[in-house]
Amino acid sequence: MSLIEDLTALKTEAVERINATGADIESLRVNLLGKKGQLTALLKGMKDVLPAERKIVGEIGNDVRQTITAMLAQKKATEEAAQLAAQLTSETVDVTLPGSVHKVGQPHVLQQIIDEIEQHFLGLGFEIIDDTVDSPEVETDEYNFERENLPKDHPARDMQDTFYITPEILLRTQTSPVQSRSLEKHDFSKGPLKMIAPGKVYRRDTDDATHSHQFHQVEGMVVGENITMADLKGTLLSIMQALFGEKHQIRMRPSYFPFTEPSVEVDVSWNEVTPDTKPEDIEWIEVLGAGMTHPNVLRMDGIDPEKYSAFAFGLGPDRFAMLKYGVDDIRQFYLNDVRFLSQFNRKGN
Numbered sequence: 001m002s003l004i005e006d007l008t009a010l011k012t013e014a015v016e017r018i019n020a021t022g023a024d025i026e027s028l029r030v031n032l033l034g035k036k037g038q039l040t041a042l043l044k045g046m047k048d049v050l051p052a053e054r055k056i057v058g059e060i061g062n063d064v065r066q067t068i069t070a071m072l073a074q075k076k077a078t079e080e081a082a083q084l085a086a087q088l089t090s091e092t093v094d095v096t097l098p099g100s101v102h103k104v105g106q107p108h109v110l111q112q113i114i115d116e117i118e119q120h121f122l123g124l125g126f127e128i129i130d131d132t133v134d135s136p137e138v139e140t141d142e143y144n145f146e147r148e149n150l151p152k153d154h155p156a157r158d159m160q161d162t163f164y165i166t167p168e169i170l171l172r173t174q175t176s177p178v179q180s181r182s183l184e185k186h187d188f189s190k191g192p193l194k195m196i197a198p199g200k201v202y203r204r205d206t207d208d209a210t211h212s213h214q215f216h217q218v219e220g221m222v223v224g225e226n227i228t229m230a231d232l233k234g235t236l237l238s239i240m241q242a243l244f245g246e247k248h249q250i251r252m253r254p255s256y257f258p259f260t261e262p263s264v265e266v267d268v269s270w271n272e273v274t275p276d277t278k279p280e281d282i283e284w285i286e287v288l289g290a291g292m293t294h295p296n297v298l299r300m301d302g303i304d305p306e307k308y309s310a311f312a313f314g315l316g317p318d319r320f321a322m323l324k325y326g327v328d329d330i331r332q333f334y335l336n337d338v339r340f341l342s343q344f345n346r347k348g349n
Helices: 003-019 025-033 038-048 051-090 109-123 155-159 177-185 229-244 295-300 317-325 330-334 338-344
Strands: 138-140 169-171 193-202 214-224 250-257 260-269 284-293 309-315
Touching: 003 025, 003 038, 003 051, 025 038, 025 051, 038 051, 109 193, 109 214, 109 229, 109 317, 109 338, 177 193, 177 214, 177 295, 214 229, 214 317, 229 250, 229 260, 229 284, 229 309, 229 317, 250 284, 260 309, 284 295, 284 317, 317 330
Parallel strands: none
Antiparallel strands: 138 169, 193 214, 214 309, 250 260, 260 284, 284 309
């Protein structure tokens, strides 16, 4: 029998074996196409084929190899699909079983307070400034102190113990620098500037129950024509009642800040105040500082204090959270104790 006849017979035999039910595909591949397989053994006889016939024999050999390879691949794919179908049938999910409840995360309690503050002031038409360009945490001495009416020899600088990186670069001790950066960009032909700036600030405090070297502030400022102390009081009353309840009141006491004149400390009533509440029965708690922006601050920011007036205030979300939820140690907010933080889930999950 010639080599051509042997190759043709092998092709016929291979097709029958591959199509046979229960054929072992891998064993067939090794037996037919492996290094010691039938096709390899037959093709070794090419050395005895006449030169004129080698091309024809080679083409037939390639056809046999390609046919067997394609049929093996198809048979394997068919068997894998059948196995998958059988597996899916045997592993049918019982849709009547109760599903697993996954615990949903929540914003940190301090972020919840900041969100409440932002939503309230957005409703009042304020702009929120919290990007790193206009509200950088690494600040210059000029914006952090000098633009806030605190020259280098001013004794009030001792009120804030500062983290200096260089003599002129520092970690900001307050969010007040955002006021100056906002005033530089604001176009008063389009109306007054009304902004708040939430962010982190840093001071060289010893951490204890009421102090932290890092905490949050929300700076607020309104600049325009005919801005008065009455506007400041109405604004602060609205945010205090939004946070603590409509029956809470505020009072303003004279104080001193270099960047405001006059300056006030603001207290909020810890208990609810009704028309029948006697003044001596009101429990006051100090919550923030505020005042009318000092003319020097406006002047250094290129604003004419004869034409424009302004008020500014600084809110402390950390302190508000302590008061609102009765937390007696500020360090609890930064320990990442899920047992503590999960108490303040505003979604009720």
